[in-house]
Amino acid sequence: MHIHWFPGHMAKAQRMIREQLKLIDVVIELLDARIPYSSANPVISEIIGEKPHVVALNKIDLAEPELTKQWMSHFQNMNFSVVALDAASGNGMKNLIGQVEKIAGDKLAKLAAKGIKPRAVRAMILGIPNVGKSSLINRLLGSATVRTGDKPGVTRGQQWIKVGKNLELLDTPGVLWPKLDDQEIAFKLAATGAIKDDVYDAEKVILKLVGLLRDDYSERLITRYNLPLPLPADDSELLGLIAARRGCLRSGGIVDYDKAGRIVLNEFRSGKLGGFTLDRPNTELDGMSNN
Ligand SMILES: Nc1nc2c(ncn2[C@@H]2O[C@H](COP(=O)(O)OP(=O)(O)O)[C@@H](O)[C@H]2O)c(=O)[nH]1
Ligand SMILES: [Mg+2]
Structure with a gap:
């Protein structure tokens, strides 16, 4: 990264x-x-x-x-x-x-x-x-x-x-x-698009993002992709559900996780899933040595 x-x-x-x-x-x-x-x-x-x-x-x-x-x-x-x-x-x-x-x-x-x-x-x-x-x-x-x-x-x-x-x-x-050296920060930079898409492990970032959306923004996720409850605890499984909802299938009916992942990432970045603030002042306050 x-x-x-x-x-x-x-x-x-x-x-x-x-x-x-x-x-x-x-x-x-x-x-x-x-x-x-x-x-x-x-x-x-x-x-x-x-x-x-x-x-x-x-x-x-x-x-x-x-x-x-x-x-x-x-x-x-x-x-x-x-x-x-x-x-x-x-x-x-x-x-x-x-x-x-x-x-x-x-x-x-x-x-x-x-x-x-x-x-x-x-x-x-x-x-x-x-x-x-x-x-x-x-x-x-x-x-x-x-x-x-x-x-x-x-x-x-x-x-x-x-x-x-x-x-x-x-x-x-x-x-x-x-x-550069904190993986949590690297994730946030990648998810928001601050780090170029070709220099991080997109699959990992997308799965982590899907998990974050499930844990903290489940209602938006459910509404946007019309998902059934309860949401799976497994991130890949959840992405698979989104793929099915969006018709992301390869020939032979194989689930196209890649395509579904890119849809979620793009919709996250463009505001289609709503606004997101991933850093919280209360949590991040102590680390704010620079400002
Ligand atoms: N939604 C939104 N997009 C922005 C805003 N400011 C910049 N962008 C977009 O963010 C991307 C990077 O912007 P850019 O000005 O090239 O960033 P730089 O690398 O810091 O010069 C571009 O796609 C811009 O259109 C903003 O306030 N809102
Ligand atoms: Mg520039």
């Missing part, structure tokens, strides 16, 4: 981001609202240091609203700026810009007090793959008035996007690696 992130890659990514952060006033840390703990980089606080940052919970349209609220309170209680986003539809964008400008305003006021001329606030987005960084940047590009040209210090080809009155956003996000 860990093929894409060698220690060398991580060191390089970290070095590049640290270099860019020198130019940045505010960091936007993008997390997946379905897994705010599991989608956080393991050393994010080390990378960001003292720099002000806004935690942005993205994909709220795919999460459970009640748990998103709890996560928001959790971050607020820790004195973080936090916003809820749906970068696909653009929901929450204004709020994000407002929060970034607000916390950057404090910093600019300090600079002004030292006699430094007022200037636009510079922000950059950090997050693990697939969390929605490009979607967010495209959204903000849509509302941008000017794309400012290349400036010294920024890698060639990178630009500042002028968003709103006083905000400039680096048009290239910092790509962070996810937490």
